Amino acid sequence: MLVRQGGDRFLVIDDFLDDETLGEVRKLMARSTVSQVDSVIYPDTDGFAYRSKGTVFDGTADVDRGTGRPKAYELIRRRVAAEPEIFGAVGEDWDRIGFTFWQYPAGSRLSWHNDTGGGRTGEFILFLHETWKTSWGGELMILDEEPPQDGDGDGDFVSRMEKRVRRSAAHPTAIVPLPNRLVLVKAGTVHQINRVDPTADGRRCTLTGFVSKKPRQSSSEVRNALLELAGDTAGSRT
Structure with missing residues (x-):
């Protein structure tokens, strides 16, 4: 494991997983069912991607292998917890x-955007393809750079993101x-995924996820959730 690069808002770590754990999570990806989804930014020009069903875990406690949670997931959770400058304090933030x-x-890409809302404090990306040429x-x-104090200005979301990049004093x-x-x-x-070159021999594969704070529920929401659970006769939930 090697910290390759860092900035005010990001950190890059190479050789993150050992060979056995990396092989396990690649096999898990290969077994996962994926669905084609269009870009939410420029669906006509960004193209599409493939996405699996997401899984959300409690991030506040260490978990051993006996729970069935993949080792790679737990190692990512621990690394996230070790970076409060990026994600905040576990449990509190x-x-x-x-x-x-x-x-x-x-041929696909995902144009400039920022992932905010939903209690999110950050995200991670682990690249899982076996080979990747830099020309791809x-x-x-x-x-x-820090978001402006007065917001992103007028216009729709896409135009605001484009404006942020054009007016930035920093180079992406x-x-x-x-x-x-x-x-x-x-x-x-603010970030984007550059277009995968048409010559690329394979897909750009990642395990990606958001780190977030669960919103507090009102008493009525808690009661409704309990009633729904009590009345669920379709089998156990996973």
Whole structure:
């Protein structure tokens, strides 16, 4: 494991998993069912990606292998907990962590955006493809600067993000999607996925997830949730 690069709002760690654990999570990805989803930014020009069903875990306690949680998930959770400068304090600022497999085929991208809301404090990206040539593109582009105090200005979301990048005094950082590279990113950071080159021999594969704080429920919401659970006769929930 090697900390390769860091900024005010991100951290890059190479060779994050040992060979056995990396092989396990790759097998898990291969067994996962994925669905095709269009870009939420520019669906006509960004193209599409493939996404698995997401899983959310409690992020406040260490978990041993007996729970069935993949070792890679627990190692990511522990690394996230070790970076309060990015994610805040575990338990106080965040208590949930999600995991989803994403795959970007040749010709696809995801334009400039920032992942905010939903109690998010940050996100992680672990690259899982077995090989990746630097000429294949797919870089994670990060604008390493604090959001403006007065917001992003007028206009719709897409135009605001474009304006942020054009007017920024900083140059976006390009992070090559090398296999077994983990990237930690603070919530609200403007970023994009560069287009995967048409010559790419395979998909850009990641295990990606958000770190967030579960919203507090009102007493009526808690009661409704309990009633729903009590009345559920369809079997156990997972």
